[in-house]
Amino acid sequence: AQKVTQAQTEISVVEKEDVTLDCVYETRDTTYYLFWYKQPPSGELVFLIRRNSFDEQNEISGRYSWNFQKSTSSFNFTITASQVVDSAVYFCALLKAAGNKLTFGGGTRVLVKP
Amino acid sequence: EPEVTQTPSHQVTQMGQEVILRCVPISNHLYFYWYRQILGQKVEFLVSFYNNEISEKSEIFDDQFSVERPDGSNFTLKIRSTKLEDSAMYFCASSLSRGAQGGYNEQFFGPGTRLTVL
Numbered sequence: 001a002q003k004v005t006q007a008q009t010e011i012s013v014v015e016k017e018d019v020t021l022d023c024v025y026e027t028r029d030t031t032y033y034l035f036w037y038k039q040p041p042s043g044e045l046v047f048l049i050r051r052n053s054f055d056e057q058n059e060i061s062g063r064y065s066w067n068f069q070k071s072t073s074s075f076n077f078t079i080t081a082s083q084v085v086d087s088a089v090y091f092c093a094l095l096k097a098a099g100n101k102l103t104f105g106g107g108t109r110v111l112v113k114p
Numbered sequence: 115e116p117e118v119t120q121t122p123s124h125q126v127t128q129m130g131q132e133v134i135l136r137c138v139p140i141s142n143h144l145y146f147y148w149y150r151q152i153l154g155q156k157v158e159f160l161v162s163f164y165n166n167e168i169s170e171k172s173e174i175f176d177d178q179f180s181v182e183r184p185d186g187s188n189f190t191l192k193i194r195s196t197k198l199e200d201s202a203m204y205f206c207a208s209s210l211s212r213g214a215q216g217g218y219n220e221q222f223f224g225p226g227t228r229l230t231v232l
Contacts (some may be wrong), residue, residue, distance in 0.1 A: 033219060045157070045205060045223035091157060095219065100145065100162035100170045100212050102221060107156060 002027045004094050004105035012111045013082050020078045021108050023092030027073075029053075031097035034068065034075045039107070040088040048090075051075060082112045116140045118224035120206050126230045127196055135191045135227045137206030146189045147207040147221060148181065150174070157205065163189065164212070196231045203228050 003026040013019045025034065036048040049061065051068050058067050063083075067076045079086050089109045093102040119138045127133050139146050148160040161171045163181055180192045189208075193200055207221040 035220065037223075042225075043203065043228075044225040045207075047220050047222055050220050093157075095221075100147070100164075101159035101172070102147075102149075102157075103159070104157040 002029075002094050002096060002103045004092050004103050006092055006105035006108050008108045009106070010109040010111065012113065014113050015084060016081050018078060018080050019082050019086075019110055019112075020076055021090050021092070021110070023075045023077065023105055025073050025075065025092070025094050027094060027096060029096045029098070033095040033097070035093040035095065035102065036066070036075075036077045037091045037093060037104075038088045039091065045091070049077070079110070082110075084112050084114055086110060087112045116142075118206055118208055118222055120204075120224035120227050122227060123225065124228045124230070126232065129198060129231055130195050133193050133196055133229065135193075135204050135206075135229070137189045137191070137224055138187050139189055139206065139208030140210075140222060141187070143208035143210050143222075145169075145209045145212050145221075146181075146183070147209075148191045149205045149207065149223075150202040151205065151226075152202045160191070162212075169212075193229075196229075198231050201229055201231045 005024045032053045034051045038046045056068050063080045065078045089107045091107045092105040121136045146163045149157050151157045159172050161175045162169045178194045182190050203226045205226045206224040209221045211219045
């Protein structure tokens with residue numbers, strides 16, 4: 001069975017601070033995909049990034065960066081220079097190669113104060 | 115930019131009534147999904163659909179639930195006899211490919227339908 005754990009339930013920062021969201025996953029599959037989604041107060045789920053299990057290169061996309069470490073089953077996500085519009089719930093999710101369903105973590109609520 | 119749309123945005127129904135939630139996936143996508151999110155909780159997978167049949171379903175998706183793609187654009191979720199515990203936000207999603215196919219397997223979600231069962 002797959003499992004995604006986001007230990008941080010809520011993080012509060014002041015604008016322009018960096019914020020790092022932790023995600024730990026469990027899977028027996030050797031090939032899988034990891035995602036981050038954002039759920040702003042309006043409620044929709046917005047796809048942010050995807051990572052393949054066979055590519056551990058970390059990347060930066062604008063103010064977003066991620067740190068994928070297969071050895072520790074972690075897929076952490078960082079927002080650099082946070083803005084008020086970044087206030088949302090962020091979900092980490094896992095998709096196994098042989099399946100269709102996304103397994104979501106419990107989410108981390110990020111509150112960015114001006 | 116193409117997006118998944120869902121109607122209605124909010125549905126209120128009496129316990130025991132049937133509801134149909136509607137979705138229009140992104141037009142060139144081939145895989146379709148329903149998820150639900152009970153208020154304040156995590157997003158849970160219900161069902162995936164491909165080539166006019168269910169490809170995977172969760173234990174939540176019991177005989178009270180059904181899905182259909184009645185035409186080339188709509189994808190519906192029917193709950194036959196709603197229960198109080200069916201109150202949740204229901205998200206439709208679509209993707210161009212599925213997990214095993216690698217690229218373009220990210221699922222794009224609609225804005226959700228909030229279902230309230232009284």
